[in-house]
C-alpha cells in the first residue's frame with residue numbers, strides 16, 4: 001500500500017484536546033486510529049494560542065499549563081500508538097459501502113470505518129494588525145508560544161478581549177513593562193480579568209490605536225494615536241502582541257453533506273452527524289445547551305468513539321469496560 005492510501009478503523013480529524021482524547025479512547029476500545037491535523041503540531045487552539053497559560057477548569061487538574069495538558073494527552077493516547085498525519089488538511093469525503101475515505105489537501109487518502117471530526121473552530125488565522133505587518137517575527141507576534149522570550153522587554157498588547165488581558169496577566173511578572181492599547185472605552189474581556197490587570201497597575205490606553213511601528217530591523221517603539229484628540233504617544237516596545245482575535249472558517253467540512261449551523265456541526269446525543277459513520281466532538285459540535293469547553297470536548301469525544309465502535313461492531317457493548325479494571 002502506498003503512503004498516500006492508508007486504512008484505519010477510526011480517523012480523527014483535529015489534534016486538539018478533544019481529538020487527542022478521542023484517539024486514546026479509540027485505542028482503548030481496541031481500534032486502530034489515525035489523527036489528521038492541518039497544523040504542523042498537535043494541541044489545537046491550546047498549542048497555537050496559549051501553550052504557556054494555566055488552565056483551571058479541567059477536571060482533576062486544579063491548574064495546568066496548556067503545554068503540559070497537551071503533553072499528557074499525547075502520552076495517554078501514545079499507549080495505543082496512533083498514527084499522526086500532521087500538516088494534512090482534510091479536504092474531501094467519499095462514502096463507500098462499509099467505510100468512508102477522506103482525502104487530504106496533499107492527496108493522501110485515508111479509508112476509515114468511522115470518522116470523528118474534532119476540528120474545533122475549523123481553520124483559524126489571526127486577525128491582522130492594520131499597521132506594521134513587516135515586523136512579523138521581528139517583535140510583532142500574534143501568539144506567545146514562549147513567555148520567556150519576552151523577559152525584561154517592554155510589551156505593547158493591542159486588543160480589549162480575553163486574550164489581550166490574559167496575556168497581560170501572564171506576562172506581568174516577566175516583562176519589564178506592559179501597555180494595553182484598545183480602540184474602544186469598553187472591553188470584551190471578563191470583568192474579573194480586567195480588574196485583576198488594572199489592580200496590577202498595567203497601563204491601559206483606551207480609544208487609542210497603534211498607528212505605526214518603528215525600529216530597524218526589530219521593533220523599537222510604537223506610535224499610538226488617541227481616536228478623538230488625535231494626540232500621539234510614542235511607547236518604547238520590543239514586543240507588540242496583536243491580540244485582535246482570529247478569523248475562523250469551517251473549511252472543507254462545509255461541503256461534506258453534514259447538517260451545518262454557522263461554523264458548527266449539528267450532532268445528536270451519540271455525537272453522530274447527519275452522515276453515516278461520521279461523528280463529531282469538541283468545539284465544532286452544536287446542540288441545544290452546548291458549552292464549548294475542553295472538559296466538555298473530552299466527554300463528547302468518549303461518547304463519539306464508543307458510538308462509532310458500536311456502529312463498526314453492531315454486536316459490541318456501547319459501554320466500555322472500566323479502565324481501572326485493566327490496570328492490574
Ligand SMILES: Cc1cc2nc3c(=O)[nH]c(=O)nc-3n(C[C@H](O)[C@H](O)[C@H](O)COP(=O)(O)OP(=O)(O)OC[C@H]3O[C@@H](n4cnc5c(N)ncnc54)[C@H](O)[C@@H]3O)c2cc1C
Nearest residue numbers: 014016017018037038044045089090119120282283293294
Ligand atoms: C485564549 C484562549 C483561552 C482558552 N481558555 C480555556 C480554558 O481556560 N478552559 C477551557 O475549557 N477552554 C478554554 N479555551 C477554549 C479551548 O481551547 C477549546 O474549547 C478547545 O481547544 C477545543 O478543543 P477541540 O479539540 O474541540 O478543538 P481545537 O483545539 O480547536 O483543535 C481543532 C484542531 O482541528 C484542526 N482542524 C480544523 N479543521 C481541519 C481540517 N479540515 N483538517 C485537518 N485539521 C483540521 C485545527 O488545525 C486544530 O488543530 C480557550 C481558548 C482560547 C483561544
